[in-house]
Amino acid sequence: MMDDGEAGPGRTYRIETAGRLSRVSAAAACVILFGLALVPVLAGRYVVQDLIFLFYMLALAQCWNLLAGYAGLISVGQQAFVGLGGYLLFALTLRGEINPLLAIPIAGLVAAVLALPTALIVFRLREAYFAIGTWVVAEVYRLVFAQIKALGGGTGTSLPPSVTSSVPGIDWIASMLDVRTPAARDIASYWLALLLMAGTLAFVYLILRSRRGLALGAIRDNEAAAAGLAVDITSVKLAVYVATAAMTGMIGALIYLQKARISPDAAFSVLDWTAYVIFITVIGGIGTVEGPIIGAIIFYLMQRYLADFGAWYLILLGTLGILVMLFAPKGLWGLVAERYDLTLFPTRRRLVVEAEHAERKGSSRTLS
Amino acid sequence: MSGWLDALIQGVLLGGLYALFAAGLSLIFGVMRLVNLAHGDLIVLAAFVILVVGDRFGLDPFVAVLIAFPFLFAIGFALQYLLLNRTLGRDLLPPLLVTFGLSIIIQNGLLQFFSADSQRLRSGAIETASIPLGGGIAIGVVPLLTLLSAIAVIMLLNFIFYRTPIGRAFRASSDDLEVAQLMGIDHQRVFATAMAITFVVVAIAALYLGLRANFDPTIGPARLLYAFEAVIIGGLGSFWGTLVGGVVLGLAQTIGARIDPEWQILAGHLAFLAVLVIRPRGLFPRALD
Amino acid sequence: MPLLEARKLTAFYGDFQALYGIDMTLDQGETIAIIGANGAGKSTFLKAIAGLIRGAPDSVLFDGEPIGALAASDIVKLGIALVPEGRRLFPSLTVEENLRIGAHGGKMREPKAQGQWTLDRVYSLFPILKERRSSAPSTLSGGQQQMAAIGRALMSNPRILLCDEISLGLAPIIITDIYATLPQIEAEGTSIVLVEQDIVQAMKVADRLYCFQEGRLSLAGRPETLTREQIHRAYFGS
Numbered sequence: 066m067m068d069d070g071e072a073g074p075g076r077t078y079r080i081e082t083a084g085r086l087s088r089v090s091a092a093a094a095c096v097i098l099f100g101l102a103l104v105p106v107l108a109g110r111y112v113v114q115d116l117i118f119l120f121y122m123l124a125l126a127q128c129w130n131l132l133a134g135y136a137g138l139i140s141v142g143q144q145a146f147v148g149l150g151g152y153l154l155f156a157l158t159l160r161g162e163i164n165p166l167l168a169i170p171i172a173g174l175v176a177a178v179l180a181l182p183t184a185l186i187v188f189r190l191r192e193a194y195f196a197i198g199t200w201v202v203a204e205v206y207r208l209v210f211a212q213i214k215a216l217g218g219g220t221g222t223s224l225p226p227s228v229t230s231s232v233p234g235i236d237w238i239a240s241m242l243d244v245r246t247p248a249a250r251d252i253a254s255y256w257l258a259l260l261l262m263a264g265t266l267a268f269v270y271l272i273l274r275s276r277r278g279l280a281l282g283a284i285r286d287n288e289a290a291a292a293g294l295a296v297d298i299t300s301v302k303l304a305v306y307v308a309t310a311a312m313t314g315m316i317g318a319l320i321y322l323q324k325a326r327i328s329p330d331a332a333f334s335v336l337d338w339t340a341y342v343i344f345i346t347v348i349g350g351i352g353t354v355e356g357p358i359i360g361a362i363i364f365y366l367m368q369r370y371l372a373d374f375g376a377w378y379l380i381l382l383g384t385l386g387i388l389v390m391l392f393a394p395k396g397l398w399g400l401v402a403e404r405y406d407l408t409l410f411p412t413r414r415r416l417v418v419e420a421e422h423a424e425r426k427g428s429s430r431t432l433s
Numbered sequence: 434m435s436g437w438l439d440a441l442i443q444g445v446l447l448g449g450l451y452a453l454f455a456a457g458l459s460l461i462f463g464v465m466r467l468v469n470l471a472h473g474d475l476i477v478l479a480a481f482v483i484l485v486v487g488d489r490f491g492l493d494p495f496v497a498v499l500i501a502f503p504f505l506f507a508i509g510f511a512l513q514y515l516l517l518n519r520t521l522g523r524d525l526l527p528p529l530l531v532t533f534g535l536s537i538i539i540q541n542g543l544l545q546f547f548s549a550d551s552q553r554l555r556s557g558a559i560e561t562a563s564i565p566l567g568g569g570i571a572i573g574v575v576p577l578l579t580l581l582s583a584i585a586v587i588m589l590l591n592f593i594f595y596r597t598p599i600g601r602a603f604r605a606s607s608d609d610l611e612v613a614q615l616m617g618i619d620h621q622r623v624f625a626t627a628m629a630i631t632f633v634v635v636a637i638a639a640l641y642l643g644l645r646a647n648f649d650p651t652i653g654p655a656r657l658l659y660a661f662e663a664v665i666i667g668g669l670g671s672f673w674g675t676l677v678g679g680v681v682l683g684l685a686q687t688i689g690a691r692i693d694p695e696w697q698i699l700a701g702h703l704a705f706l707a708v709l710v711i712r713p714r715g716l717f718p719r720a721l722d
Numbered sequence: 723m724p725l726l727e728a729r730k731l732t733a734f735y736g737d738f739q740a741l742y743g744i745d746m747t748l749d750q751g752e753t754i755a756i757i758g759a760n761g762a763g764k765s766t767f768l769k770a771i772a773g774l775i776r777g778a779p780d781s782v783l784f785d786g787e788p789i790g791a792l793a794a795s796d797i798v799k800l801g802i803a804l805v806p807e808g809r810r811l812f813p814s815l816t817v818e819e820n821l822r823i824g825a826h827g828g829k830m831r832e833p834k835a836q837g838q839w840t841l842d843r844v845y846s847l848f849p850i851l852k853e854r855r856s857s858a859p860s861t862l863s864g865g866q867q868q869m870a871a872i873g874r875a876l877m878s879n880p881r882i883l884l885c886d887e888i889s890l891g892l893a894p895i896i897i898t899d900i901y902a903t904l905p906q907i908e909a910e911g912t913s914i915v916l917v918e919q920d921i922v923q924a925m926k927v928a929d930r931l932y933c934f935q936e937g938r939l940s941l942a943g944r945p946e947t948l949t950r951e952q953i954h955r956a957y958f959g960s
């Protein structure tokens with residue numbers, strides 16, 4: 066506890082972050098990103114496709130982590146924005162004849178715009194009810210898109226190769242790396258996914274490092290500090306909700322550009338786009354930037370080697386999630402971080418109590 | 434005209450089913466503020482239990498459910514006592530995540546053992562029996578029984594909650610857990626008892642779910658959403674509100690379906706969102722909260 | 723052997739230590755008072771006795787038995803009831819239900835030689851509660867709420883009644899009324915631990931006085947043997 070002789074009334078709070086390690090890890094992150102960017106040059110198509118999957122799951126997990134782990138908004142309905150992004154990409158490229166590369170940010174923008182009225186409704190629900198409310202909204206989106214005949218209704222539709230190949234640079238990739246067009250398409254998607262993943266990571270990290278982001282996390286940790294920091298919590302939460310919707314929408318657009326086939330049931334699947342994502346975040350460690358990275362790698366390995374077991378695989382996943390929540394609620398990264406007192410991305414602000422109830426007779430010094 | 438009247442009647446009857454889905458959710462929320470994401474899957478699980486008990490012993494579902502009651506009561510108690518109690522606390526992530534995990538486990542466990550095939554509970558003539566009301570309108574006996582059972586369940590839950598010692602313990606624990614312990618209330622057991630009762634209600638809901646329509650292992654989450662919507666529409670903390678919420682949802686769905694069969698589910702969700710916008714605390718919110 | 727004994731009792735809230743090795747005894751039929759400034763640890767002490775904060779088994783002895791690690795719901799069944807600070811009646815229970823639920827654990831206890839508290843006897847102790855039996859607690863006055871909270875604790879037939887600031891926020895005349903009922907409770911063989919800010923009131927009824935200061939015992943003794951200065955120093959520190 067801080068030694069503070071001249072304490073004012075009540076408690077005052079200060080937020081601490083940062084550390085020297087962060088600069089080292091930032092440099093390391095750049096090196097790793099650069100290395101990952103070179104993977105398609107060296108590795109085969111399957112590796113590239115696997116990594117695309119890993120990247121977008123990680124990006125989705127970071128978004129959910131920001132929502133649930135920091136803003137305290139536990140959503141079970143993020144599939145709404147994945148599906149929305151995917152469908153918007155299809156609508157924009159098929160009907161609007163817009164280049165997919167441009168359609169991705171537009172999809173993100175529209176998702177953000179639609180997130181506002183959505184938030185107006187679901188923000189009326191508290192806590193756990195918020196979770197199910199977001200799920201209902203995702204179902205509404207699913208059912209509405211199933212009604213749009215121009216996009217294939219309930220059975221969905223496909224992107225013709227003319228669209229998927231119209232991403233600028235595919236020809237260039239094909240000739241530079243001497244691969245066929247489908248492989249070049251994957252490589253383009255790979256770089257896009259890498260870019261989006263890195264962008265999401267940077268975005269989440271920067272939000273968390275911003276004053277408001279810090280306040281957000283600090284308040285989640287200690288309600289008593291809310292008044293002291295004087296931040297409008299609801300508007301910060303709303304901003305986070307809308308921003309993650311935009312990111313999630315862009316990721317969704319990219320996912321379905323790569324898949325080139327969409328249907329309402331797949332695009333708005335709670336299992337694929339929320340359950341897995343929650344699993345990744347929780348196993349890795351919610352409320353840390355590092356956790357979802359670990360979680361995504363574990364999930365990727367499980368998906369790769371165990372997915373053939375079908376139902377048993379999912380039972381295992383559910384069991385693992387429950388066990389982690391019960392016995393290691395901070396996730397695997399939490400275990401590591403606790404043991405070695407380690408943070409690579411120091412966003413976990415420490416709320417420092419600077420003064421103890423001054424009106425009380427005793428000073429806290431003698432107690433601590 | 435009679436088509437619309439029929440839709441209204443069927444909507445009210447369907448509301449009975451949704452109230453049955455919702456009653457258990459309402460109870461556990463009222464007692465321990467737990468929102469169980471596996472609630473829908475538990476209903477489906479109970480339907481399979483009734484199916485198996487019925488098949489194995491050659492029993493009618495109405496009898497099979499009576500045999501299933503004690504088992505489900507015990508399972509509910511154990512689930513809460515051994516697992517869910519550990520998740521309750523200040524943080525709301527653990528209960529949500531653990532029940533979400535449970536939902537995935539139940540769904541896939543059922544898929545593994547029963548395959549994705551549609552099932553149905555068979556009870557002979559009663560399934561198709563109906564009471565003609567004239568004007569081409571008829572009320573199915575099973576839907577009518579569903580609604581009557583829902584009313585009976587709500588009355589029973591109200592009785593337990595407001596007129597019995599265990600109900601007093603439910604309310605006290607919900608009000609102030611710490612002081613409840615000072616009264617000698619073992620809240621772990623009280624919560625487990627609430628979940629056990631919920632499982633009995635779930636069994637009743639499962640009986641009618643299986644009698645009225647086909648079911649398969651994947652339909653749980655949708656039932657969870659209907660149950661949740663009925664609870665919120667009715668207002669948290671009121672069992673009669675939950676019944677009304679179920680009826681509102683049922684009406685919205687049948688009216689939607691009457692306009693276009695594909696709009697049934699969507700209309701229900703939209704009605705829920707509309708209530709949320711107009712009356713965020715539901716139609717009959719409890720005064721205290 | 724004392725009825726209740728605290729031995730080097732400590733208590734923590736997370737990392738924060740609120741009590742440092744408190745020693746205290748309570749004999750059968752005795753009334754003791756605990757005084758101390760805000761935040762001295764008085765409520766924490768009562769919570770530790772009542773099992774809301776658990777510690778080492780032998781930090782609290784009841785009839786010589788270690789109860790320091792037991793849960794609150796078990797301790798009340800042994801015969802120790804707490805009237806919590808701020809009354810804390812159950813808002814969704816009526817007054818009568820609040821009283822009845824007090825017997826939730828108590829009824830499981832073997833009837834002891836002393837008189838049994840029943841609903842009727844609590845009503846005759848606090849007649850106003852009978853009139854308001856079907857009301858919601860929130861409609862009661864502060865004094866009536868305090869009576870209901872005491873009555874609720876009595877319903878478990880406690881051998882020890884722990885009272886946390888029963889005079890808090892009440893008008894002097896009401897305080898007098900409530901304090902006037904304590905002898906009737908004692909007459910049933912119930913021993914009482916009073917936590918009080920109101921030193922004058924506490925001195926009047928207590929056989930012995932304890933004073934806490936910043937989680938430590940700063941004074942103990944019979945009221946008549948203590949001087950004003952001693953109490954003042956123990957209360958406020960020097």
Ligand SMILES: Nc1ncnc2c1ncn2[C@@H]1O[C@H](COP(=O)(O)OP(=O)(O)OP(=O)(O)O)[C@@H](O)[C@H]1O
Pocket residue numbers: 735738740758759760761762763764765766767807
């Ligand atoms: N739930 C809690 N969490 C953390 N600290 C607490 C908690 N309850 C009390 N404290 C701290 O423990 C210390 C003792 O508190 P306690 O309530 O026992 O004091 P008290 O003597 O009863 O004071 P009062 O006269 O104000 O009731 C105080 O410093 C208080 O801030």
Ligand SMILES: [Mg+2]
Pocket residue numbers: 764765766807886
């Ligand atoms: Mg106190």
